[in-house]
Amino acid sequence: MFSAFSGWVIGAALLLAVVSLVTAIRNRPMGVVILAGLVLVEVALVVQAVIAFPRAGEVTEQATFVGYLLGTIVIPPAALWWGRAERTRWGPAVIAVGAFTAGVMTGRLLQLWNMA
Amino acid sequence: MNTRVNTGPGRLLVAVYGVFALAASARAGVQIASKFSEAPLAYTLSAFAAAVYIVLTVALARGNGRLALAACLIELAGVLVVGTLSVVDSQAFPHATVWSGYGSGYLFIPLVLPVVGLLWLFRNRRLGQV
Numbered sequence: 001m002f003s004a005f006s007g008w009v010i011g012a013a014l015l016l017a018v019v020s021l022v023t024a025i026r027n028r029p030m031g032v033v034i035l036a037g038l039v040l041v042e043v044a045l046v047v048q049a050v051i052a053f054p055r056a057g058e059v060t061e062q063a064t065f066v067g068y069l070l071g072t073i074v075i076p077p078a079a080l081w082w083g084r085a086e087r088t089r090w091g092p093a094v095i096a097v098g099a100f101t102a103g104v105m106t107g108r109l110l111q112l113w114n115m116a
Numbered sequence: 117m118n119t120r121v122n123t124g125p126g127r128l129l130v131a132v133y134g135v136f137a138l139a140a141s142a143r144a145g146v147q148i149a150s151k152f153s154e155a156p157l158a159y160t161l162s163a164f165a166a167a168v169y170i171v172l173t174v175a176l177a178r179g180n181g182r183l184a185l186a187a188c189l190i191e192l193a194g195v196l197v198v199g200t201l202s203v204v205d206s207q208a209f210p211h212a213t214v215w216s217g218y219g220s221g222y223l224f225i226p227l228v229l230p231v232v233g234l235l236w237l238f239r240n241r242r243l244g245q246v
Contacts, residue, residue: 094131
């Protein structure tokens with residue numbers, strides 16, 4: 001369950017990163033699509049944390065696992081808070097970094113999960 | 117030109133430094149809490165790297181160019197020294213830090229980041245806004 005869901009989360013986060021990057025390259029400020037995408041990714045990350053958290057005890061590196069779970073939840077709102085004020089191409093660029101980081105961290109979560 | 121340290125490209129720089137501050141602190145925290153005695157030097161450097169990233173994130177975000185410049189130079193020296201030592205004397209660094217192998221575990225971003233940071237800060241300094 002966790003593995004399958006996380007696969008989708010990684011896909012969604014990386015897709016958002018690409019869309020944000022393209023927006024930044026096209027020199028556009030952040031629009032509704034990126035905002036909606038970010039909310040969607042955040043919801044998925046929270047669901048993922050809710051699924052995974054009670055079973056963190058089964059993972060070998062518990063501290064790292066829980067740290068990554070918390071990190072993934074915090075990053076999208078932080079990226080939104082920091083990127084939203086910037087009404088230039090650099091706003092979506094910030095979102096791209098945040099989304100990419102969330103995707104990579106979910107990948108690490110999946111690794112830790114499969115190691116157990 | 118109305119460029120400032122923490123707007124435009126600077127905003128992106130802060131975001132990337134923020135991610136590294138988080139990643140390096142978490143890594144150092146776990147290393148020191150769970151297995152400090154295994155490699156005290158490497159883990160102390162891990163914590164030092166984390167501190168440098170935190171200072172840089174805050175300094176850049178608040179537009180404190182002078183502090184950011186100093187931290188950026190320390191960061192560049194750190195990644196070069198630790199990177200070189202980890203390659204030459206791998207015995208001393210049996211466990212990875214963010215700066216091991218010039219940041220090879222992090223897509224070499226730790227090596228590129230201080231250079232980009234310095235270029236950005238010098239550009240702003242030339243414009244007389246730091």
